[in-house]
Amino acid sequence: MPAKKSPRNNGKAKTALPASVESRIKASYPELPESERRIADLILEFPGEMAAYSATELAELSGGSKAAVTRLVQRIGFATYDEARRAARDAQSWGSPLYLMARETKKTGFSDRVRAHIEQDVQNIAFTLEGLRGDSFNEMVTSICQARRVFLLGYRNSHYLAGYARWQIIQGRGDVYLLPAAGETIAEEIADFTAEDVLIVVGFRRRLSQVPQAMAAAAAAGARIVYITDRAAAPSPHATWTLPCAVRGMDLFDRYAAAMSLLHFLCVAIVEELGKEGRTRLQRIETLHEDLHDFD
Template sequence: MSHTKGGLVILKEMVNSLPPSERKIAEYILENPEESILLTALMLGERSKTSSAAVIRLCKSLGFSGFQELKIRVAGDLQKQSVTEYRDIEPNEGFKNIIDKVTTNTIQTLKETADILSENNLKQAVQELAKAASIIFIGVGASYIAAKDAEQKFLRINKNAYSFSDVHMAATSIANKGPGDVVVGISFSGETEEVAKLLKLAKRKHTTTISITKYGNSSVSNHSDIQLHTSAAKEAMLRSGATSSRIAQLQVIDILFMCLASVQYNETVQHLDETREAISFLER
């Protein structure tokens, strides 16, 4: 994935949660992206009626190394031929239009997630998963779909993996974990109280914690050692919290799985062959 894109996506996601001066700068960049990438921090502060110090604070709030990274990532977004907005369905709309809209929204979500997913954080997560004695995936509601999918994938390559949506069962399992184990908390909003509490419990047990949430600080990400982010998936109201956000979570799970499979290629191929043979045996 590229570290030269995703600036506008992150700005759109974070703008309403920023302090007033930083919000003014973010809004200015979103309204004038082509101009903003040509400015210095001082000039941008003047144009947005703030200051260069506020520009630097904004970059820190967004999780960037500095103003140069922000400009590079916005410039990368501008190189795209077009940025498609999420589209909602209409009453009694033609099925062909709905097919096109859902497909467009899904593609947009996948692209945005690829743009904002940190390669460095991904490497750290894969390293921890590769050596983990056990892996627990936690998700509530729609996020449990991603947790269950992860369990199924990682079991196929002989990882000691479990998924939970029941808080008490998850807490019971985490209670017996420690260093060498990994707990992955999945929450689109990052504010799912049960997931945050379970990650907090895991950290008390000195277990490595990984979060998969939308971009930005959140209760869940704040209790994780490694943060992985998905697109904000801001398609409109009828998504019911479980369409593009779910696709983004499954995308990150697939990326984790494929990266781990690449790192442990020979072992992975052997385990996949054995699991295929087991299923084939049952079907004879």
């Protein structure tokens, strides 16, 4: 006997809803009544408002009603407003600038803005470096110095930070590589990883799915892994050492001053640990710069 068709979907397969709040609203927007559309317009412009306000407050901001807010969130697939608000908070933790943008920002003078900017970066640097454990940090530095090869992996903004670190480390030791190279995949590199290699992963939000996958593959090959990431990241079971870094401030973009300071601190420690070997390599490099007329 054939199964009865559900009266709600007339037997049609249920389409999976998009994950984000704004994507769900956009998918349902043409069918929204005017009372819900006013609320939807506010959320689409500033999705992070859902994380900050109750249903009543959001209704007041949009000129709608609490009942309309409830109908809207249920229409887009959430059981309650609190469930929708948790999704917005998750997006903030994930690092979406759209969800970190405030509807109203406090107007201040230029000098006050400069001072606040400096204070936020200083706080992040202090919070990051003061959280380091000396024994673990020294063990990690020694491992990087003694490794057969060192690889640095990063995507998006993290790729530039990984490139900076690679350029500093290579002053003191050879066989330091940046992944992924332009137009390349990384499977070919990971295929040759051994327990003698170290992989430094710079993985700040928003992280691509390739990051945990690459870490899992590298760990399976026996490589030791240094994971430099933001404090909102979930712990990685594949990381040998994890260096959490403070990147948040009061504005919508993440701040990387602490990340650069941490990488600088790490690279200086590596070159110092290399000792005479590192200094000899650096001297050879400087001689070659002169011979090749690299700089004016």
